Amino acid sequence: MNAQTRTAHHTSALVLFSGGQDSTTCLAHALARYPRVETLGFDYGQRHSVELQARTVVLQKIREQFPAWAGRLGEDHLLDLAVLGKVSETSLTRDMAFKMEASGLPNTFVPGRNLLFLTLAAALAYRRDIQVIVTGVCETDFSGYPDCRDDTMKALQVALSLGMDHRFLIDTPLMWIDKAQTWQLAHDLGDGTGVADGGNALVDLIVEHTHTCYLGDREHRHDWGYGCGACPACELRARGWAGYRAA
Template sequence: MHTRALVLFSGGQDSTTCLAHALQRYGHVETLGFDYGQRHRVELDARLVVLAQLRDQFAPWRDRLGDDHLLDVGVLGQVSETSLTRDMAFEMEASGLPNTFVPGRNLLFLTLAAALAYRRGLQVLVTGVCETDFSGYPDCRDDTMKAMQIALSLGMDRRLLIETPLMWIDKAETWALAHTLGQQSGVAGGGQALVDLIVEHTHTCYLGDRTHRQAWGYGCGHCPACELRARGWAGFQPPSSH
C-alpha cells in the first residue's frame, strides 16, 4: 500500500494543488524543488511561503508534511536556449513548440526525484504535468509519464508510481480541484482558504513578476503562464456553487 509520497513542488498553482492532493491522500509527504537558473526564480521563495501557509492554515495536513528538498540543476541552463533560462521574448519555434520548452526538464526532474525517493523510502512521485492545458510539451504527455514510470522502476529495481492528478483536467478544473481538496481537509472553510492561499502566495508567471496583483494572483498578465492561469480563473466556479 502506498503511504509515502514525494511531490515535485515548484510553488506554482499546479504543484500546490498536487501537494494538497498528496496531503489528503498519503500519510507522509515530502517536497522537492529545482533551481535550474529559471528567470522566474522568485518561485523558489514562493514555494517556502506556500509550505509555511499550508502548515499554518491546514492543521490536519501539518503532521503529514515532511522535509522539503531543493536541488541545483543549473546544467539545464547550460544545455538549453529557452525563454525560461535566457532573457528572450516568448515565441513559437519552427518545431511547433514554444521557446518556453526546456528539453529534458521533466525527464531529469523525475529521474532525480526517483533517486531521492529511493533514498528516502518514498513510493509515489506526484507531478503536475498535464495534457489538457499545456503548450504541447512532449515531456508532459501521459505516454511519457507511463514510460518514465516503467524505466525508473526498472532502473531503481523498486516499484515507483508516478501520479499525475492534473493530467486530464484544464486550469478551471484545477482551481475547482483545489477548492474540493480544501473542503476535504477537515478545516472549516477549507475550500475557499486553499483557493485564497493559491491566489495570494503561489507563483506561476514566467517573468517572475510579483508587483502586479491580478484577480487570480500575482503576475505580468501577458506571458503564456499568466494567460493560461487567467483563463482558468475566468472559467472557475467553486463546486459548492453548482
C-alpha cells in the same frame, strides 16, 4: 487501481513542488491521500526564480492553515540543477521574448527538464524509501510540451522502476483536467480538511502566495494572483480562473 486501493498500498509520496498553482494543488492532493509527504524543488537558473521563494511561503502557510495536513508534511528538498540552464537555450532560462518555434513548440520548452526532474526525484525517493512521485504535468490544457504527456509519464514510470529495481508510481492528478478544473480541485481538496471554509481558504492561499508567471512578476496583482498577465503561464491561469468563477 482506485483511490482507496492506491492509498492502502502507498503510504509515502514525494511531490515535485515549484511553488506554483499546479504543484500546490498536487501537494494538496498528496496530503489528502498519503500519510507521509515530502517536497522537492529545483533551481535550474529559471528566469522566474522568485518561485523558489514562494515555495517556502506556501509550505509555511499550509502548515499554519491546515492542521490535518501539517502532521503529514515532512522534509523539503531543493536541488541545484544549474547545468540544465546552461545547456538549454529557452525563454525560461534566457532573457528572450516568448515565441513559437519552427518545431511547433513554444520557446518556453526546456528540453529534458521533466525527464531530469523525475529521474532525480526517483533517486531521492529511492534513498528516502518513498513509493509515489507526484507531478503536476498535464496534456489537457497545456503548451504542448512532449515531456508533460501521459505516454511520457508511463514510459518514465516503467524505466525508473526497472532501472532502480524499486516499483515507483508516478501520480499525475492534473493530467486530464483543464485549469478551471484545477482551481475546482484545489477548492474540493481544501473542503476535505475539516477547516472551516477550507476550500476557499486553499484557493485564497494559491492566489496570494503561489507563483506561476514565467517573468517572475510579483508587482501586478490580478484576481487569479500575481503575474505579468501576458506570458503563456499567466494566460492559462487567467483563463482557468475565469472558467472556474463562471462555473
